[in-house]
Amino acid sequence: MPLPRFYRLPDDRRETILRVARAHFARDGADRASYNKIIAELGISKTSAYQYFDGKEDLFAAVIEDVHTRILHTLGDWPPAHTPEQFRRQLRDASDRLVTHGLTHPEDLALLDATTAQDPAPWLAPVIDNGRALGVIRTDVDRDLMLTATAAVLRAADLWTAARLRDGATAPDLTWSLIEGLWSTPHES
Template sequence: LRTGPRAHFARESPQHASYNRIIAAAGISKTAAYHYFDGRDDLLGTVLEDVEAQLIASLGRWVPAEDGRSFWERLAERTARVKEHLAANPDDLALAPAALERTDGAGLSLWLTDVMDNGRKLGVVRSDVDPDLLLAATTAVFRISDAWPPEQVRLLLAGLWSTPEKPAR
């Protein structure tokens, strides 16, 4: 899956990739292919699940930070790992948006929940906004972060997560 079908879906796009061409490139018969997959969508789903699993694996398990400084350092290090993975695996880069959309970013959301819970305990992630809303906004930022410099993403998250000062009366 990490070579033939994955490369084909990445090159042709998940919407336009041909199951018949993937089968032909793999050198197997349609009968054999249908023994393993119910069709194109089943194969695509398997590929996209693996792409998301690779992204989450590159992040690694979140180990809670002990203070705000180590929190931001750890987050920068983890997001750099994802960027490295995507740079080394261009097919994953091409398929990441479809993978996260297909699963609603479930794996990413679980990872971010751990990060944000740790941040709330440290006072670097706000607690005055509904946690689900903040998670949805943060997930959206992470979904597009590979296209932006890491420092810009960190600044955006710091602004999103911080509690604004109350206006003077």
């Protein structure tokens, strides 16, 4: 994570550093991106860069945290739905916002794989709780297990969709049938 001095920089300077680094990491990958090229493009010395970050890995972690924050901002807070129909509509709207964000911010889309370590619970937990209260999400499964399983399915679907979008293909909306299968109570035979 960034050193405390990074957080004392003016907002616009922090955003510039993250934007330039995000572009390099998205284009070259975390392993091939050059810390020296990033700081050269920023017009800062290596000494200055090490006052903000311990190194490239530290800068990359800051970029990924920022991408995750940008995605959460795109999703916004989950307003409790009052009907199952409203709940499903809000989920689809959130999905549409994510796709639009990915298409308009290709660097975030390129770095999506690296955000796997980020905790989805801040956004997803209220969704799960609301869905359980409405009877949309089964309650016979432990809440934390359902949260973890839902996050895993959404993660896999996000990565699959992102790969298709990066290739310029459309992504059929299979996510919801997967999620509905996970959330619904099995039928007795």
